Amino acid sequence: MSAATAVDKGQTGILHRYSDGLVAFEYASGTNPRSKPHSLLFIGGLGDGFFTVRFVADLVVALESTSWSFFSVLLSSSYAGWGLGSLGKDIEEIAKCVQYVRNYKQPQQGELSEVGKVVIMGHSTGSQDVLHYLYSPNPLPRNPQSDSCLQHLLRPVVDGAILQAPVSDREGLRVVLQSGTATDSPAVLAGIYTQLVDIAKRTCSDGGSVDVLLPLSLTSRLGYPADTAISCRRFLSLVSPDSPEHPSEDDLFSSDLTDDRLQETFGMVASRGLLRSKLLVLYSGRDQFAPEWVDKASLLQRWKNATDNNSKEQVWDAKYSGVISEASHSLIGDEEEEPRRDLVARVMAYFRNVEKCS
Structure with a gap:
């Protein structure tokens, strides 16, 4: 039975409430998961939730006979909640889950037990969460522009971090604007985009603490789900209209960002001290959300240079990071067994x- 089929037929596990209204699912099949000292916390992308990313099943199967547990983490921004979320709120919720998992595993570890490791892995926009977790000030600063939902928590150190399919939302939308859709030409979409940016900027410039929703009739024309509400703040963060000169919070992976900007993000990972080992980055070779003009290998090299530039020790995992040949964004195709094996092999190594790592 394939990994995907196993999940299709149901999966046993434990549903953990790691904070008020927030849960994580720990996959378990036969083995007592608390006997496994190490934990992988998986954070999906926009619209993701439980069982929505196919290669998760492959990772779960690969980890069954190891000392690692797999947790699929739900955030308040999961499923359709992303349109009202923010990276700042996401990483505070991830911090709560990291602490919960450490406490959950700790009672099973005596003096002679192996010290448990916690790795956070982001898929797609989940990668933005992971990088934001690693490079942002800890705790997040208080300022008038900050999300009113933030608690400014101190985030715990993690033992490992993985970015998978770290593509740019801004550049993905740019492709849509240039090519048009089945119903709208590029010229019509440009007008809709300009209208939405104008509404969002005027609303946010008022400085109010309450966010405002954009019209679904307009956001859906740009390709966003017709049933997903998107706030002005999150829209501006995702489309980052003033980039590359003034990139938004969400604009972390665009190919046209300057080296100075990369130093502010990837370049801060080492100095923040929130990562005990190295950063693993896996880019899909046939990612349908990455524009054709993006040179994936060159982009990874720029990220590597920024990550290791100010570090005494190498932070970027140069051995296992790279482009997964023939892989789509979520590796969902039946013909992608080999790319999924490649991804799993790199993660396991x-x-x-x-x-x-100590």
Whole structure:
């Protein structure tokens, strides 16, 4: 039975409430998961939730006979909640889950037990969450522009971090605007985009603490789900209309960002001290959300240079990071068994190195 089929037929596990209204699902099949010292926390992308990313099943199967547990983490921004969310709120919720999992595993570890490791892995926009977790000030600063929902928590250190399919939302939308859709020409879409940016900027410039929703009749024309509400603040963060000169919070992976901007994000990972081992980055070779003009290998090299530039020790995992050949964004195709094997092999090898880190 394939990994995907196993999940299609149901999956046993434990549903954990790691904070008020927030849960994580720990996959378990036969083995007591609390006997496994190490934990992988998986954060999906826009619209994701439980069982929505196919290769998760492959990772779960690969981890069954190891000392690692797999947690699928739901945030308040999961499923259709992303349109009202923010990276700042996401990483505070991830911090709560990291602390919960450490506490959950700790009672099973005696003096001679192996110290448990916690790795956070982001898929797609989940990668933005992971990078934001690692490079942002800890705790997040208080300022008039900050999300009113933030609690300014101190985020715990993690033992490993993985970015998978870290593509740019801004550049993905740019492709739509240039090519048009089945119902709208590029010229019509440009007008809709300009109208939405104008509404969002005028609303946010008022400085109010209450966010405002954009018209679904307009956001859906740009390709966003017709049933997903998007706030002015999140829209501006995702489309980042003033980039590359003034990139938004969500604009972390665009190919036209300056080296100075990369130093403010990737370049801060080492100095923040929130990552004990190395950063693993896996880009899909046939990612349908990455524009054709993006040179994936060159982009990864720029990220690597920024990550390791100010570090005494190499932070970027140069051995296992790279482009997964023939992989789509979520590796969902039946013909993508080999790319999924490649992804799983790199992740498993990365885990072995994480286990060695003190």
